[in-house]
Amino acid sequence: MLRGIRIIEIEALGPAPFAAMMLADLGAEVICIHRKGTAAPPGMPERSILDRGKKSIALDLKNAQDLQIAQELIATADGLIEGFRPGVMERLGLGPTQMHQKNPKLIYGRMTGWGQQSARATQAGHDLNYIALSGALWSASAPNDTPLTPPTLVGDIGGGALYLVAGLLAGLLRAAETGVGTVVDAAIYDGSAHMMNLLMALRQAGGFGETRGENLLDGPHWSRTYLCKGGGYIAVQCFEPKFYAIFLAKLGLGDDPDFLHQFDKTLWPELTVRLSGRFAEHPREYWADMFNDCDACVTAVLSPAEAAQDAMNSRKTWLTQDGHLQAAPAPRFDDKIRPIGTSPYRDQHRAHILADLADRLTSSSKPKYPGGV
Numbered sequence: 001m002l003r004g005i006r007i008i009e010i011e012a013l014g015p016a017p018f019a020a021m022m023l024a025d026l027g028a029e030v031i032c033i034h035r036k037g038t039a040a041p042p043g044m045p046e047r048s049i050l051d052r053g054k055k056s057i058a059l060d061l062k063n064a065q066d067l068q069i070a071q072e073l074i075a076t077a078d079g080l081i082e083g084f085r086p087g088v089m090e091r092l093g094l095g096p097t098q099m100h101q102k103n104p105k106l107i108y109g110r111m112t113g114w115g116q117q118s119a120r121a122t123q124a125g126h127d128l129n130y131i132a133l134s135g136a137l138w139s140a141s142a143p144n145d146t147p148l149t150p151p152t153l154v155g156d157i158g159g160g161a162l163y164l165v166a167g168l169l170a171g172l173l174r175a176a177e178t179g180v181g182t183v184v185d186a187a188i189y190d191g192s193a194h195m196m197n198l199l200m201a202l203r204q205a206g207g208f209g210e211t212r213g214e215n216l217l218d219g220p221h222w223s224r225t226y227l228c229k230g231g232g233y234i235a236v237q238c239f240e241p242k243f244y245a246i247f248l249a250k251l252g253l254g255d256d257p258d259f260l261h262q263f264d265k266t267l268w269p270e271l272t273v274r275l276s277g278r279f280a281e282h283p284r285e286y287w288a289d290m291f292n293d294c295d296a297c298v299t300a301v302l303s304p305a306e307a308a309q310d311a312m313n314s315r316k317t318w319l320t321q322d323g324h325l326q327a328a329p330a331p332r333f334d335d336k337i338r339p340i341g342t343s344p345y346r347d348q349h350r351a352h353i354l355a356d357l358a359d360r361l362t363s364s365s366k367p368k369y370p371g372g373v
Contacts, residue, residue: 001333002028005078005172008070009054010061010094011035012083014127014152015160015188016111017050020081022165024053024341025329031077031353033070034346036060046346049326053341055349061092069357074099076360078175079107079168086116096183106181107171111164113155115187127155127188134159136192139199142224143213143269159192214265221271222247222262225301232284233301236275247296251278 005028009020017032024030032051036058040046057073059066071094074080080099082089089095089110096108113130114120131137131154132147140147140154149155167184175181202208202216213219222244223237238247244262248254258267279287284300291298302310308318308325319328321340329338 002026005029006031006076007079007081007168008033008074008077010070010080010082010084010089012081012111013044014083015156015164016081016083017048018157018161019109019111019164019168020054021050021052022161022329023079023168025338027338028079030054031073031349032056032344033061033073034058036063036066036347040346047322047343049324049343051343052321052326054344055353056344056346057350057353058347061094067093069354070094071099071102072357072361073353074106075102076357077103077106078172079109081109081111081164081168083111086112086121100181104181105175105179107168107175107184108181109164109168109171109184109186111160111186113160113188115189116185118187118189127152130188131155131159131192134189134193134196136196138210139208139212139215139218141218143219154195155188155192158195159190160186160188163191163194213268216263219265220262220268221275224272226276226279228279228284228287229281230283234279234284234287234298235301236298238297243295243297246294247291247298250290250294250296250298 002023005023007020007023007028007030009017009030009032011017011032011034020030020032030053032054034056037060040048044050057069059070061067061070074094082094090098096106096110099106099108110116112121113125114123128137128149131149136154136159137147137149140149164184164186167186171182171184199208199217208215208217216239217223221236223239225233225235228234236247238244241262245254248256248259253259258271261267287298288300300306304318304325304327307313308320316337317328317330318325319340320326322343326340328340332338
């Protein structure tokens with residue numbers, strides 16, 4: 001879908017490489033400028049899944065010759081992704097004003113936690129901090145439990161990487177029409193807050209308030225997970241009355257007077273305790289089989305490795321490549337599964353990238369880069 005689009009990625013952590021991976025999955029040519037003379041960032045492997053489908057060149061952006069290579073590469077690109085703190089790219093000579101002089105159509109993607117301008121713009125932070133202050137963490141977890149979300153999914157990936165991708169794609173569409181680039185300020189704080197608008201719409205309708213445990217998505221006995229015998233978990237979310245009726249029928253509770261009052265908040269704690277005892281009577285697989293072929297909206301809670309073995313993976317959503325389990329590109333187009341790109345070694349494509357750059361500079365009547373191949 002993005003064939004012919006070139007993205008330059010400056011190596012960073014978390015949401016920035018994820019966003020670049022998604023663009024590569026969509027067919028863009030993504031060139032990652034890895035740090036020269038260093039190993040992968042802490043906690044990341046040498047050949048990361050997040051680098052799949054990309055080309056790699058290692059540069060020292062504090063070296064004048066390497067910096068020139070980076071500038072010329074960016075001048076050939078449709079989009080850029082960087083994840084430094086505000087001001088770092090400007091000090092390197094790679095800021096948006098500087099690069100738009102060389103490439104007016106450039107879509108300059110900036111990935112931060114707190115945004116380019118804010119009360120915390122220069123402060124350190126992580127996924128949990130951003131969503132804590134944005135309001136997105138508030139409703140997480142069951143009542144009386146400490147707020148907890150799946151690591152990175154709400155902040156780094158949902159509120160960060162995916163909003164950066166959306167901004168880049170919107171910018172590319174406008175640039176194709178007008179020839180004018182833009183700066184995408186993708187802040188995890190902003191994106192995670194924006195995702196709360198679905199819940200804010202429920203609040204507008206009176207179905208979601210600020211008191212945890214009293215809302216339709218965080219309080220009911222029919223909207224939570226339960227521990228099963230042997231340690232597995234089952235997920236229940238039969239929101240609509242017709243699905244709730246199926247749920248009760250399967251459990252033999254269709255005539256229980258308390259369970260019939262689905263939306264009575266005063267009963268939710270007691271009914272949660274009753275269902276907790278019920279689900280603890282049998283293993284997860286017992287319940288998964290019971291609810292497998294009906295619309296009760298009850299499913300097992302699976303690990304990624306288990307998901308890869310589940311019947312749902314007939315879609316080949318989970319695949320193993322280069323010895324590592326990973327999810328296939330998404331979304332799909334025309335119901336086709338796109339192949340997963342290979343993850344490069346750091347600096348693997350140096351010769352190819354410099355040769356291509358030299359050809360581009362020559363064809364544009366610019367001086368040939370002296371360090372090219």
